[in-house]
Amino acid sequence: MKLNYIYILVFALFFQSAIIAQNTSIRVIDSQTNQEIPYVTVALYKINGQLIRGLVTDNNGMVRFDLDDRVNYSVSFLGFETLEGQIGKGEHLTLEMTEQYDTLDDIVITGQYGPKKADKSIYKINVISSRDMQQRGVNNLAEALSQESFIRLKTDPSTGTSLEMQGMGGENVKYLIDGVPIIGRVAGDIDLSQINMDNVDHIEIVQGPMSVVYGTSALAGVINIITKKNKTSKNMFTVNGYTDTKNNYNVGVFGSISKGNSTLSVSGSRNIFQGIDLDLNIANNNTTGKDRYMEFKPKLVYNGDIEYAYRKNDFQVSVKSSIMNSELKNYANENPFTLIAYDNNYITLRSMNTLNFSDRISKSSSYNVVGAYTYFKRTAEDIRSDLSELTHTRTGTTGTIFHNLMTRGTFTVAPEESKFNYQFGWDINSDKGDGDRIEKEASMSDYAAFASLQWEPISSISLQPGLRYIYNTSFETPLIFSMNAKWGIIENLNIRASYAKGFRAPSLKELFLDFHDSNHNLAGNPDLKAETTDSYNASLLYTINKGTSTIKLEPSIFYNDGKDVIALIRTNPVTEEYRNTNFGGRRTRGFNINLAYLNKGLRLSAAYNKTGESYDYAGDAIWTKEVSYANYTLNGQYNFRKAGVILMANYKLYGKTPALATSSDALGDYYFVYKESMSDLETTLSKKFFKNKLDLVIGGKNLFDNYWSRTYGYENGQEFRSPINYGRTFFAKVNYRF
Structure with missing residues (x-):
């Protein structure tokens, strides 16, 4: 009887080891600090390119999954260079990610036949990433665009913030959210300070007419x-x-x-x-010394x-x-x-x-x-x-x-x-x-x-x-x-x-x-x-x-x-x-x-x-x-x-x-x-x-x-x-x- 228990125990340990051996994993670390990187996206593809599923590393930089066949993987994280390769059943990889300092690998979709790296696009597209917006403490679209050299912002305290590109603004700039036009202009402009950035992955800016692709109002360019x-x-x-x-x-x-x-x-x-009162426009009939008006x-x-x-x-x-x-x-x-x-x-x-x-x-x-x-x-x-x-x-x-x-x-x-x-x-x-x-x-x-x-x-x-x-x-x-x-x-x-x-x-x-x-x-x-x-x-x-x-x-x-x-x-x-x-x-x-x-x-x-x-x-x-x-x-x-x-x-x-x-x-x-x-x-x-x-x-x-x-x-x-x-x-x- 004791011998049977021993057999069962040995079999259970062997079976558990077999399960663990079959379990496949990827561990992601920072190449400079050797620290694990959580929340990294790991996409698995069949050899023919078909997406199988997407995963995200845990707090220890790990993802675990089961495989039947060898697959391709793509590991990406904002601010780091993307890693690609193959992994098979039972393999356990540790991948080192290197911080990305260039923006040539940004993926763009505006006016494209499909997602494409910015440097491969036939259009000149400027990209503002969510990483840059986060590091700058950006709240709205006006703040996100404020440091682009080819954009001039104009602020009206009542109607909001607008912009010019290539000497044109107002109705000549087309604004899109995921390709859908934004309507509702005041004095010809969209108030950029109303557009929130909390749920934004990135912004794509194409300078010059895009009328063939996006129609009317795209004379100066498109902001998607x-x-x-x-x-x-x-x-x-x-x-x-x-x-x-x-x-x-x-x-x-x-x-x-x-x-x-x-x-x-x-x-x-x-x-x-x-509100802020600058005391630039105090009404002439104001004799009390108090000013309710705010610029x-x-x-x-x-x-x-x-x-x-x-x-x-x-x-x-x-x-x-x-x-x-x-x-x-x-x-x-x-x-x-x-x-x-x-x-x-x-x-x-x-x-x-x-x-x-x-x-x-x-x-x-x-x-x-x-x-x-x-x-x-x-x-x-x-x-x-x-x-x-x-x-x-x-x-x-x-x-x-x-x-x-x-x-x-x-x-x-x-x-x-x-x-x-x-x-x-x-x-x-x-x-x-x-x-x-x-x-x-x-x-x-x-x-x-x-x-x-x-x-x-x-x-x-x-x-x-x-x-x-x-x-x-x-x-x-x-x-x-x-x-x-x-x-x-x-x-x-x-x-x-x-x-x-x-x-x-x-x-x-x-x-x-x-x-x-x-x-x-x-x-x-x-x-x-x-x-x-x-x-x-x-x-x-x-x-x-x-x-x-x-x-x-x-x-x-x-x-x-x-x-x-x-x-x-x-x-x-x-x-x-x-x-x-x-x-x-x-x-x-x-x-x-x-x-x-x-x-x-x-x-x-x-x-x-x-x-x-x-x-x-x-x-x-x-x-x-x-x-x-x-x-x-x-x-x-x-x-x-x-x-x-x-x-x-x-x-x-x-x-x-x-x-x-x-x-x-x-x-x-x-x-x-x-x-x-x-x-x-x-x-x-x-x-x-x-x-x-x-x-x-x-x-x-x-x-x-x-x-x-x-x-x-x-x-x-x-x-x-x-x-x-x-x-x-x-x-x-x-x-x-x-």
Whole structure:
């Protein structure tokens, strides 16, 4: 009997050993510190390339799994070089990951036939990673873009922050979230400070017209915000918080549950700004010495996202709904005798609802279809505030509503080893607007079919012609054409060049806006023509690798020749009415030079951007003298690896900037005024704790203490000060992963 127990025990130990032997594992460590790296993504593929499943390392840097056959693996983690190889049944690998100091391995999808490394893309695409945003303590899209040398930010305390690229902004820049257009512009711009970054994986920026691929409003370029996707089998939950010395208090959460082929992800955030008074605009009737008016208005913003995704092999379907609600308060100074003030609340609601399908039909062909409905509503409430009785009564409400329905589909054929790949698809957008500030219920639809071909006559040269046919229900449209070329002269030297025809139909607001109150006298113009642009871009990327050092030189040039350019100008100097009008033409040209040096934990970069503008006001081929302006950026970062500390400093100088002013003597005459130069400096220090679960970032923004900027050069000798920032700010941000 005892002998039987011994046999059973020996058999159990042998069986357990056999199970352990069959158990396969991968352990991931840092090549410099030899410490385990948790939360690393490990993807397993069949030898033919088909995805089997995704895994995430635990707190000890381990993943364990069972295998029947030998498979390929890909190990990736933000900020480290990707490792690839093969593993078989019963093997136990320890892999050393090396920190990645270059950005050439960033994977991009904007305008691509499929996910591709940035340096292999035929387009010049700038990428802002979530790692960079985390280390800088970024809260919104405006802060994320602020250090890009080719982007100029403009801040309006009431309408928010907007930008210019290649001398163009407003309706000429297309904003996307996972390929879906963002609607709801105020004064022609999307308020970038409303777009939260907590659930963002990275941002892709394409400069120059992308009208063939993305249609109207993509004259200056495209900014595509790519949100986080949980493609692993691990549940995830993170929480973050932010506070600073200028009355900002933010909190956000992200959670994702994965079971089998299904994943449910939820995120939400609340951002509070309590307002800043710069005392630049105190009402003349204020005799009490108290000032309720704030240049930077108090703002409360809520963001929420929920997404369900089903993935099996190469087939994916996802349903996502996002909502943003923002309330901005405008406090006015009270009448000193009645203690009555007339305030305003501005409420913005944006809801985006998306359905996406994609699949690989065969080894060489795939499709992607997306459909979305976006609802946008902006409401202005008039509030009567009795400061003696502390009561607030709503006395009036006006609102504007916009609806957008869109669907976009692409079919791609890209055989391996083929010199020809091609893609074709459709893009349909339907817009509808109504409300108190729209002259009538307005609508416009845009139906487009597009196609492009990638041809590699030799391995170092890629050519991509593209065509887009558009039917617009309100405007005649030209056939849109583009040609892109990439030449890899040698391994580390790439040249890109492109020509593109741009097209932009006027927006419903530009056509039908009717906004008249005590502070505004704005009118739409139903007789507007559509804008067209001929754009030329070229860039060079030269990379020198020597030992652990890398040097990158990246110069680029651009030239845009626009016709029937839409601008908001003063049409009646007596009533101060402003109306959207077509200029005959606008030309912008310039260049950008980036130089970067990377060596282990050290990253240094410098950039110079210059842009020139000239106008043909009447369309008679009489062009103004070109005026130009420049940006300068300097960036430095050092990673103290053993201490786990990253120190970063970013500097940007905005040169003297021109703007158009209307002559008071004769309508149709314009001249340039100038906003004085200004510079900005931010520094941050970030460190990880508790086996990389906790990220802490502390730092300072606007360290040169900018509050306002002076605009000068008006014909009557006047100068104006306008608020641009609320001064030197110190902040702390934490992110904790459970």
